[in-house]
Every structure is written in structure tokens, then in C-alpha cells.
């Protein structure tokens with residue numbers, strides 16, 4: 243039985259009507275990958291307002307690792323909502339906040355004493371991690387990377403790389419300094435020389451542009467998310483941490499997109515053998531509810547004085563209950579292994595497309611964080627942005643929801659819920675393969691004319 247069931251064209255008349263109303267009532271600045279309006283979603287299947295069923299390979303941009311409306315999450319939310327929807331942790335405490343802090347301290351890398359605070363979004367968590375690092379080190383600077391994405395609030399935006407997200411929103415934070423990320427596909431030094439060249443570049447940056455003695459922290463996504471699922475060489479993060487340790491620079495891992503099981507480990511840092519001073523996590527932590535956590539060394543987290551940290555809704559009891567249910571789901575064991583199996587199955591198909599389609603420049607993954615980068619020419623690696631946009635549109639028309647990524651918008655990333663079945667996965671990949679083949683044929687025609 244196929245999961246994709248289309249009863250109208252995509253987008254259908256109801257979606258189109260709401261999209262028109264959206265254009266009038268909601269700012270255009272909020273990007274939308276499709277014009278779909280949805281009614282419900284379970285597991286990896288979404289039903290839109292026209293009654294079409296589509297496969298969701300975007301997973302709320304990495305928020306739904308346990309799937310849409312996971313039974314445990316829904317039950318925990320309903321139970322909690324009946325008892326206490328809000329208190330404000332700055333007014334009085336509640337059990338779930340403290341027990342979730344205790345659980346995250348155990349689950350994040352590092353056996354040292356840790357403390358945890360909760361906020362509502364990835365960007366807010368990034369902001370708080372930097373505030374804490376600045377306070378603890380008494381240094382103003384922050385080191386970040388090209389192609390990084392850390393959010394859209396003002397400091398997080400300063401740390402975010404892509405100019406399209408930042409244009410017109412200045413001034414940016416003047417103490418942020420940026421260096422290239424170790425990108426095996428695009429580094430001039432190639433995959434094997436990429437770590438050494440990138441680390442040497444940072445050392446040079448410290449001589450030419452930024453005094454390392456003034457830098458509080460480096461913030462890094464273990465695998466670049468929005469930047470195009472760029473998986474660094476295995477030794478890069480360790481080398482980076484060693485370099486930073488030498489200058490007393492704290493290591494903040496932004497695991498907002500890589501976290502909570504996506505890569506086959508709870509945190510992607512675990513693949514690379516690094517122990518961050520502070521871990522920022524959000525998205526799939528809340529299983530669809532807005533929740534983010536900052537987990538760090540206890541002495542750093544305790545640096546800000548009383549009332550230096552907080553927020554009215556931070557660590558809302560309903561979102562906290564959802565996160566407990568998410569952790570319970572992972573504790574059952576099979577989802578992390580499933581992430582690796584899903585990633586391997588997707589990669590196998592992508593390698594076939596790589597062989598048959600010159601448009602596919604690179605296939606890369608860590609666990610179920612999988613992407614293809616599309617190029618007009620494999621030698622020059624000229625980004626194929628228009629073709630990527632068209633593939634995403636063609637796939638949606640045929641019932642698969644996808645999100646593009648990358649500084650050049652030429653990457654198709656897959657963030658399918660980890661509860662997807664093999665049959666659903668194969669069905670969705672067949673649609674994506676068809677969309678790629680259609681673009682490939684068009685591309686070949688253009689090349690010949």
C-alpha cells in the first residue's frame with residue numbers, strides 16, 4: 243500500500259487559497275519550501291488540507307526524529323496539559339524541569355559536573371550559551387564558521403554566515419570573527435588535507451585578524467546543517483578543540499540540528515571524540531514542541547549571577563513533558579540503530595544517482611543526516627541552484643516534502659523522521675529519483691543545444 247495518496251494537484255485548491263490569504267496576512271520574509279497547508283501528520287506521513295497524503299522528508303527541519311505525533315509524546319503532553327500548562331520557573335519550580343536537567347547532564351558527552359537551563363528555541367539557546375561563555379571567561383569575542391547557521395535573533399544572526407539571511411538587519415555583533423569550515427568537498431586541500439589547512443587557517447586568523455586571548459568561545463555545528471550537511475573529516479573537531487584549549491577558548495557545540503539521534507548517536511559530537519564545554523540542543527529534543535537546552539560545565543553555567551539568566555516561558559512544563567517522552571522513546575533502544583540503517587539505505591540510492599546523473603556532485607552523510615549537492619559541472623563544481631529548486635518542486639508535486647540547504651541553495655537534505663518504514667523510504671526515494679532524472683534529462687538537452 244503506497245503512503246502517498248494524491249487526490250488533487252499539489253498544491254491543491256484549499257492549500258492555494260490559504261497560501262493567497264497567507265500572502266496578504268503574513269510577512270513574505272518567512273520562507274516556505276512549499277505552498278502546502280497541512281491538517282495532520284503521523285510518523286512520516288502528512289495530510290494536507292485538500293486530503294492529499296504526502297511523505298515528509300523534511301521532518302520540521304530536523305524537529306521530528308521520533309516522528310509526527312509520537313504516541314508517547316502526545317500522551318505526555320495531554321497528561322501534563324491537564325495538570326499544569328505554565329508556572330514560570332522564575333516564580334516556582336516543577337519536577338519535570340529538574341529531572342530533565344538531570345537526564346541531559348547524563349546523556350551529553352563528558353562525565354564532569356554539569357548544569358542545564360531551558361529556553362524556547364535554538365537561537366535563544368545559542369544566545370544564552372554565548373552569554374554564559376562571555377561571562378565565565380570575561381572575554382567578548384566569539385569564533386564561528388563560514389556556512390554556519392545558528393539562528394535568526396540578533397546575536398545568533400551575527401554568528402550565522404549566509405548573507406541572504408542577514409542583509410539589511412545590521413549592525414551585527416562586532417566581536418564575532420569567522421573562519422572557513424573544514425569542507426572536504428570544496429576545500430582546495432582536498433579531503434585528506436582539509437583539517438590541516440583549516441586549522442592552519444585559524445592559527446593565521448589569530449595572527450592577522452583576531453586576538454585569541456579575547457575570544458570567549460568557538461561555536462561549531464559538528465555537521466553543518468543549513469550550510470549543506472557538510473561532514474568534516476574525522477579529526478577536525480578534535481584538532482579544533484585542542485587548538486582552542488591552548489588559548490583558553492571554550493568549545494560550544496551547536497547540536498540543534500545534529501542532535502537527538504539524527505546521526506545515529508544522541509549527539510553528533512560523540513562520533514568525533516570531542517567533549518564540548520557547552521552543548522546547545524533543541525529541535526528534536528521537544529518532539530515537536532518548542533524547547534531548547536543549554537548543558538554545560540557546572541562552574542561555567544554558574545558564572546552568571548542570580549537573575550542573569552531566565553525567560554518567562556523558558557522550560558515550559560508541557561514542552562518539558564514532551565522531551566521526557568522523547569528520551570523515553572530513545573531509551574527503548576532501536577531508534578539510534580535505525581538512524582544508521584535509514585542513512586545507509588538513502589545513501590545507496592544516492593550513489594546510484596551519482597553514477598547515472600552528472601548533476602550529482604557529492605553524496606554525504608553522518609547517520610541519517612544525508613544530502614546530495616548538485617552541480618552544473620563536476621570539475622568546476624558550479625552550484626546547480628535552479629535545478630535544485632526545480633527538483634524540490636517536482637518532488638512536492640509527486641508527494642514528497644523536501645528542504646533545500648547550502649550557501650548556494652544547491653543541496654537537497656533529508657531529515658525524514660526516524661520512524662519511517664523501509665517501504666515509505668523507498669517510495670519517497672523513488673519520487674526523488676524521478677525528479678532528479680527529469681532535471682538531468684533537461685540539463686543534458688540544454689548542454690547539447
Ligand code: PLP
Nearest residue numbers: 363364365391392393467498499
Ligand atoms: N542552530 C542550528 C544548527 C540550527 O540548525 C538552527 C535552526 O535551524 C538554529 C540554531 C536555530 O534554531 P531555531 O530556529 O529553533 O531558533
